[in-house]
Amino acid sequence: MKNVKSKRGWKLTSIALGSTLMVGAMAIEVIAKDWGSHEVDGRRSGYTYMTDETRAVQDDNFENPGMLWVENGEALWSKAGANGKSCASCHADPEKDMKGVMPAYPKFDKRTGKMISLEQMVNRELVEKMGEKAEKFDSKKMLSLMTYIGNISKGMPVNVKIDGPAKPFFEKGKAFYYQRRGQLDLACSNCHEDNPGKQIRANTLSEGQINGFPTYRLKWQKPGSVHRRFRGCNKNVRAKPYKAGSDEYVNLELFVKWHGRGLPVETPAVRN
Amino acid sequence: MAKARVKAPKKAKAGDIVTIKTLITHKMESGRRKNKKTGEVIPRHIIDKFTAKFNGETFFSSDWHGAISANPYMSFSFKASKSGEFEFIWHDEKGEITSKKSKLVVA
Amino acid sequence: MTKMKVEVLDRRQFVVASGAGAAAIIAGFSSAANATPEKAAEWIKKLTNGAKATEGKIKVDLPEIAENGNTVPIKVSVESPMTADNYVKAVHLIAEGNPAPELCSFYFTPMSGKANAATRVRLARTQKVIGIAVMSDGKVYMSQTQVKVTIGGCGG
Incomplete structure (x- = not known):
């Protein structure tokens, strides 16, 4: 008999096992909501851990404030850089050319012999092809381009390559995920694998999936990068956070993305 | 420069009551936050007035205070x-104006 | 330890801003430190010219539990035919537990068709939100809605 905590707004379905489950006059109920594409083989997107109100904000393109960044990214696509070239000079049809890009990053990069995140790839293009300077992961320009590129793949399943040359980096990311750290001595897995659905103070823990990034967080009141979220998590367990774009976080991103394999890209997701 | 998004219908029947959604x-900045490093209060800077007009006539407006969330959303109705x-x-508050127009055809 | 304190401060910026002392920050819910029902009452008096408000007609929708006080969806609707001689002139939303109680005011016209509006607001803590509707005939209606604002476990 499972005693699952009910959350407001979820459809409750009575267990159809008869009177053995009746306690006094109260029927024990479990949550049996069909999350559609937001659940794959038991892995659930952070979307399923939000309240109905927050989900409604994500679902409506004109209520979702992250769409402001998507639109800005779309405008930036054809804006010429210092050398006169724009993103569109090479990728003239972004709706087609960028489809499937977000679900596949981070990727193994032959040039550096390690993993490269999508932000780092965007920066490489900005610097080498357009004569621009590199952007920080959470600059307005980077978040606009990232939400735009991500939004083009909205609904596509996350699918990173973890074999071949990516394997050792995947293993490093995995080790990071299960390594206890900080004054609270907690690994990523302690919250997001062992306890999703339970409360941490007043918040519901999710599985820590990253299929919706860059995500518009109600707390941040703007979109933010995966690495910003990693930094926040690390600070919460009172560990020293790594830098956005560090090898540690790029490898972790690869592992966490694989952890949510098959979940749909939701960029820009809305989370609490 | 603030960037706005508006969802307003392009077509309607006379008498229809339509919903308009806006984002900007x-x-x-509420004037109630402090810079984490310096401890200084970040000066207040907000949009304080939103107005919706049709053919030049105001049909809906709103006063905003520091408690309106960043990247303000507002929806309201209009009778075509x-x-x-x-x-x-x-x-x-600093006098910067952002505006957006959209046409409506009533059949 | 310093780092930890920054996190706490960050999450409770409203409390800090309201001038509550360090003790109140740690206590979090020490409500008296930033309660403003008096300020709210003053503001309502100003908005309505002291007219007496009757319960009813206006409905303010808020989540029962707001996941983050920084961005709380709020929706208002007032029963009215919205005709030229009988319509809702204004709706004012007031947060009793915010350091400054004013949220926003909506001004309607018969062209609005319906006295409906929605936005997103910042709520400093669990509290009552008051809605005031001023009708074209000068009558004033009000509603009170309780909302729980969670203090996050994951500041991030």
């Missing part, structure tokens, strides 16, 4: 009677 990028043009105007 703005930090809506004739064809014309919407104009949506955001006025910020």
